[in-house]
Amino acid sequence: MAETDPLRAAMIEAAERQLASSSDHEIATRAVCEAVGVSQPVLYRLFGDKRGLLDAVADHGYERYAALKAAQERTGDPVADLHAGWDGHMAFAQANPALYQLMFTPRPWSHSTARERVMDLLVAALTRCAAVGALKLEPRTAAQLILSANIGTALDHIARPALFDDPAPSHRMRDAVFSHVLAHTSDRQDGDPLRTAALRLRAQLQLGGAEALEPVETALLQRWLERITQP
Amino acid sequence: MAETDPLRAAMIEAAERQLASSSDHEIATRAVCEAVGVSQPVLYRLFGDKRGLLDAVADHGYERYAALKAAQERTGDPVADLHAGWDGHMAFAQANPALYQLMFTPRPWSHSTARERVMDLLVAALTRCAAVGALKLEPRTAAQLILSANIGTALDHIARPALFDDPAPSHRMRDAVFSHVLAHTSDRQDGDPLRTAALRLRAQLQLGGAEALEPVETALLQRWLERITQP
DNA sequence: TCTGCCATGCGATCAATGATACCGACACAC
DNA sequence: GTGTGTCGGTATCATTGATCGCATGGCAGA
Numbered sequence: 001m002a003e004t005d006p007l008r009a010a011m012i013e014a015a016e017r018q019l020a021s022s023s024d025h026e027i028a029t030r031a032v033c034e035a036v037g038v039s040q041p042v043l044y045r046l047f048g049d050k051r052g053l054l055d056a057v058a059d060h061g062y063e064r065y066a067a068l069k070a071a072q073e074r075t076g077d078p079v080a081d082l083h084a085g086w087d088g089h090m091a092f093a094q095a096n097p098a099l100y101q102l103m104f105t106p107r108p109w110s111h112s113t114a115r116e117r118v119m120d121l122l123v124a125a126l127t128r129c130a131a132v133g134a135l136k137l138e139p140r141t142a143a144q145l146i147l148s149a150n151i152g153t154a155l156d157h158i159a160r161p162a163l164f165d166d167p168a169p170s171h172r173m174r175d176a177v178f179s180h181v182l183a184h185t186s187d188r189q190d191g192d193p194l195r196t197a198a199l200r201l202r203a204q205l206q207l208g209g210a211e212a213l214e215p216v217e218t219a220l221l222q223r224w225l226e227r228i229t230q231p
Numbered sequence: 232m233a234e235t236d237p238l239r240a241a242m243i244e245a246a247e248r249q250l251a252s253s254s255d256h257e258i259a260t261r262a263v264c265e266a267v268g269v270s271q272p273v274l275y276r277l278f279g280d281k282r283g284l285l286d287a288v289a290d291h292g293y294e295r296y297a298a299l300k301a302a303q304e305r306t307g308d309p310v311a312d313l314h315a316g317w318d319g320h321m322a323f324a325q326a327n328p329a330l331y332q333l334m335f336t337p338r339p340w341s342h343s344t345a346r347e348r349v350m351d352l353l354v355a356a357l358t359r360c361a362a363v364g365a366l367k368l369e370p371r372t373a374a375q376l377i378l379s380a381n382i383g384t385a386l387d388h389i390a391r392p393a394l395f396d397d398p399a400p401s402h403r404m405r406d407a408v409f410s411h412v413l414a415h416t417s418d419r420q421d422g423d424p425l426r427t428a429a430l431r432l433r434a435q436l437q438l439g440g441a442e443a444l445e446p447v448e449t450a451l452l453q454r455w456l457e458r459i460t461q462p
Numbered sequence: 463t464c465t466g467c468c469a470t471g472c473g474a475t476c477a478a479t480g481a482t483a484c485c486g487a488c489a490c491a492c
Numbered sequence: 493g494t495g496t497g498t499c500g501g502t503a504t505c506a507t508t509g510a511t512c513g514c515a516t517g518g519c520a521g522a
Binding site: 180 | 254255256337338339346384386389390406407
Binding site: 463464465466467468469470471472473474475476477478479480481482483484485486487488489490491492 | 493494495496497498499500501502503504505506507508509510511512513514515516517518519520521522
């Protein structure tokens with residue numbers, strides 16, 4: 001899993017550079033090979049395909065994305081972190097439009113897992129919110145909602161980059177989705193209190209586990225909580 | 232504006248067919264030309280470019296989209312129409328995934344106006360909502376929000392078509408955005424009543440105009456309403 | 463009616479690009 | 493020392509976007 005093939009890494013970086021500077025968001029395998037001083041067959045040996053190269057570039061983009069997230073998150077208030085996460089996502093899209101589209105726009109073949117892993121990061125951030133009772137939905141459900149909205153907004157901004165100048169549209173969407181997902185501090189008592197309590201406990205279990213319980217007991221408890229929070 | 236060049240139309244339709252049936256969402260100019268029995272230079276004479284052809288396909292896709300919208304809308308309740316419009320958008324994405332991406336995914340060059348025109352349709356539908364006092368935001372602002380969310384959700388569904396089976400995720404997003412944009416019948420009295428009244432009047436003017444006022448007077452009134460509804 | 467023009471389409475061809483077949487060189491185990 | 497396998501290169505193929513110059517045919521005007 002170390003994945004420290006310097007040649008492979010160099011080609012991925014060259015491809016990413018050319019993708020960023022290309023006017024049509026395309027790359028040529030020849031140009032990538034020339035940039036690192038090797039010939040075409042090595043590319044096909046390393047990546048199998050042009051699609052394989054693009055998948056690798058997308059996955060590498062995820063690494064940068066995850067590093068950016070890791071550098072900023074965890075202020076102590078998971079809800080504040082969530083807001084910052086939305087804005088960080090938009091900033092990443094603005095800084096790397098071509099790479100962003102490669103990562104988040106559906107490609108029919110694409111074996112890249114960038115989107116799924118970004119989703120996992122978001123689920124983790126949401127689970128931390130649920131652990132303090134701030135979440136009205138299941139983390140995965142909420143993550144799907146938030147990620148789709150975030151991507152939709154980012155793609156709109158990429159199509160019309162002038163939008164990036166004004167944070168209002170992005171924040172409107174953010175507030176709209178978050179208010180549907182988060183338990184307002186004001187209307188803390190909305191919905192079924194049993195359900196919210198169960199969601200909260202479930203998230204706590206997912207995060208830390210319970211030393212006081214045996215693994216079997218924990219598993220059974222989780223299944224009960226699932227049934228409570230299901231509908 | 233009649234645009235009734237049968238050859239041009241045939242090529243656009245052939246291109247759309249091949250786009251829909253291609254596994255990688257790509258088309259070859261040669262194949263399109265062969266399908267209609269002409270040779271390549273005619274394509275370049277008619278569309279100038281492969282990009283030009285794709286733009287034409289996207290615009291043709293808008294025609295189909297608009298026809299679908301025109302066939303369903305106007306039940307009398309503009310808010311109900313808005314909900315149906317969201318679902319219709321998702322259905323269009325499911326039925327024509329490749330065409331959908333061509334229309335709504337940002338392409339660096341692309342002179343297609345499909346997205347802008349879809350936005351205009353949405354603005355019109357929202358203006359009808361505002362005319363009955365159901366809108367909390369300016370129609371254009373609301374339209375931008377709704378369209379981004381709709382596209383984001385549709386792209387997510389296209390990437391994982393199994394999602395289309397369950398309407399819940401789509402409807403969650405729909406409700407989240409709509410509740411942020413529409414004036415709930417329950418909390419009709421939320422926000423500034425003056426502002427909502429002004430928004431409502433503004434929409435009514437946009438729809439029908441006021442016969443009782445001179446054009447200059449109407450124009451001045453609209454500027455006043457703009458200032459009232461601005462912040 | 464004849465003539466020149468131009469719109470329209472075509473065969474041939476170019477250039478770029480994705481992809482592969484085959485060869486040579488080097489390291490290493492036996 | 494020799495076989496083996498990894499690694500890289502040269503040459504080449506096939507596809508595809510794009511263009512050049514020519515042929516054809518209808519039509520306005522003498």
